[in-house]
Amino acid sequence: MGFDAEKFLNTKMQPRTADVPVPGLASWFGEGEPVFKVRGITGQELGQAKQAVATRKDLAALVDGIIGGTSKEKAESAKKILGMGEAVPEQVALRIHIVRLGSVDPDLDEEATVKLCTCYPVEFEVIGKKILELTGQGHEPGKAEASGVTPASEAR
Template identity: 35%
Template sequence: MEFDIQKFTGTVFRAREEDVEVPDLAPYFKGLGDQGKPVWRVRGLTGAELAKVNEAKERNRARSAIADGLLSSQGEAVTAAVRELLGEGDAVPDDLAKRIEMLVIGSVAPECTHQLATKLAGAFPVEFYQLTTKITQLTGMGGEPGKPKRSSSKATSAPPSSSAT
């Protein structure tokens, strides 16, 4: 069977998205009401984004090596303080650093910062891993053929006027 290069290169792909229910985070969602379910919307990553996620592991190791080099002659209290300042109190596992980056990039709603992802990993590790596992699954499925979604529900321009003037 032959791969149809023209069909593939002519297809517009968009990131796959999916809602992940996070019931234990319900107290932190505004306006759910009685029937609302707390959901975190995530998406699959592009190749470049996946590479950035994979580099997070290397950045994590580099920070640790730099801290070790700078602090090799310092006392334990100073070493611990600098490590906390660098955001790696006790050594951050590579998988965690990678998943934090993944959640930051792959979160659609709510938008996620490194600080939020780190807090979520510490306070709600099961939900954190569920979200990052879903991002991995969506990434593995590849892009979804179709037109990209509009960034807003508002039309960019009005239809042409039917009057002659």
């Protein structure tokens, strides 16, 4: 029996999720266990993350090309204004986007994700690896939602 495309297309799918313990971040969790809830990202999101890294690299090269000939200081200043002041390795930049997109609770913005990467690189790496692991496993068939209470039939 081959792949059942019709069944595949008609099956509701949901991203896989997992809880990632982050004991090093306990100071910022108040009551309860220090845990990040993460999800696998979609193919589109993975593509967006890769494109963001490529765009940033292209923009840095463009700034160097336009301004770099006149003054290295001006080029560095322009890159800093555009948020490209420090050389961030491509894999780190990609992981920042992946962690931002795959974090469910807490829902991290880019600034918080960069600070997590900078200040807690081990926890950042563990979270990112789990998101990539879930992404690699693909979505899972969704659980059937309860249809609610069926109203009783009226007597005729």
